[in-house]
Amino acid sequence: MSVPVLISSTLALLQLGGLLSQPLGQALAVIVGVGIVVIVGRIALKIAWRLVTIAAVIVGALLLLSFFGFSPL
Numbered sequence: 001m002s003v004p005v006l007i008s009s010t011l012a013l014l015q016l017g018g019l020l021s022q023p024l025g026q027a028l029a030v031i032v033g034v035g036i037v038v039i040v041g042r043i044a045l046k047i048a049w050r051l052v053t054i055a056a057v058i059v060g061a062l063l064l065l066s067f068f069g070f071s072p073l
Contacts (some may be wrong), residue, residue, distance in 0.1 A: 019025040065071075 020029055
């Protein structure tokens with residue numbers, strides 16, 4: 001979901017007024033917000049794990065090369 005769509009859907013929810021003024025409506029808004037944070041966090045962590053794995057493989061390969069006398073740097 002793009003940011004403008006997210007903002008417009010949030011504004012549409014805020015215009016409902018009475019729904020978010022009730023405790024259950026506020027709880028729903030908090031749960032939806034937490035869900036969005038979790039989804040974005042999962043995507044960021046997926047990318048981060050790939051970067052860490054790639055870095056570990058590269059550093060490990062450089063370490064093995066240095067053991068055999070090759071100086072890659």
